[in-house]
Amino acid sequence: MASTSSSLPSASAAPAVARLAAGAPEAETNGIANANADAEAYERANVHSVYEAIAPHFSATRYKPWPAVAQFLNTLPRGSVGLDVGCGNGKYLGVNPGVFMVGSDRSAALVALARDRLKEEGGVLPTGTGVKNAVRDETSDVTNTTATSGSRSSKEGITDVLVADGLSLPFRDGAADFAICIAVIHHMSTRARRQDAIRQLLKCVTAGEAGKAAGKVMVMVWALEQGSSRRGWDEGGEQDLLVPWVLKTPQQKQPRQPKQSRKQKKGAAAQHGQEGSDAVVVAHHANKSGEPPVPGPVPGPAQDQDQQEPAAPATDAGGGVSHTDPVFQRYYHLYRKGELEEDVLAAGGLVLESGYEKDNWWTVATNNGPTLSEEQ
């Protein structure tokens, strides 16, 4: 099908770093509706527009499924129907070839990437170094993979993608046997919205009624407790942060300054993006005056180049940070131990299983039937 071009935003249309236009979501407002609208506007500026701008770059560093998620997917019965809410570049959609999965994401740019890559790879995303030049560049070989033509292998699963908001999902109630939501809910800026997101996920899966197996929802979020990482975040710390994404532009043949090369990885991944570099941390919820959050200094040694976020275990996204590389700030709520389970319960779900995997909390929950009807 001739649908190769995607509508990615041009670099010039990217929002500026300091575009923290909307007020802090939990600031005092005139009511719930206003607070929600504020939170929405805040997330638009500090999450959605950032992903639109960094989509190709972000996607290039996101290809390894988290083991806990892969394991969850691989234990599902054949023929299960599932959703991946916040699917990003679609890296989980092809993990289990025996199921039918529909991915959705708020970012049209990421969904277009997911569609193109799934099509090209025949349902299987490239592993390792498949994508080289992350930054959009007409002259670069954005992927070095070859599109397959003709009939695709029967070993693939069936996948599809669409654009949707996690709080207004277009899936009919009980439509799916399972849903996953990986590295998404921590981008929602109020607890009510995070719980509502979980409630929407639970509604999408089959309720545990007589004769019917209850659908399962797996949620994974970034943990506050990251004692083993070098980000400097741990128990008791600030949970609401702005985390930078450094958009690496292709390295020009210009002399590097010693300061840049100090942390430079050996060549290979120099054009990948990564985040956490010079991690600017913002505690916007400490601010109750309704003012936009203001970047503050980094508490702790968060200066390494190997930082990952939940969606990217073990990618090697090194590379020096140039002063000209644009930096985008994304809002995160870091979950403390036990908080995810609390949110699942508040949403009316039943926690089946929980765990921690390298800087992330995850939980598998079911739709507990009647309790879900208490929707706000």
Place this chain on the structure above:
Amino acid sequence: MKVLTLNFLTCAVKTCKSSADSFPLHPKDAELAHDDIEINPELLANVLPRIDWTALRTTSTELGFPELPAQPPTVEELEADEALLKELHSLLLETQMMEGKLVCGCCGHEYAVREGIANFLLPSHLV
């Protein structure tokens, strides 16, 4: 967007979800394309019980395909009937809606489908 996917979708507006009119969404000005995908009878048979057959019949008719039988085949019937397998495979998995709109029968909102991707983001007054 595959016809199979359409079988799991409804209107994104919360107040529409409880209305029977919001499912299935109605294709409008649909431009279809055909993907060649190798048939996988096992997967098709496994997914069959998850399909809302009545909605699929509606969708199929609205897209201009021949009318489907009133009752869904059983898994055994499907596996034994190669012609039916092929027909369902072609309709559910190989047929793609590339352009057009999906219309909610409850609120009338039209969701755009472009380059095979449906967009369910709502204008702020409908959220």
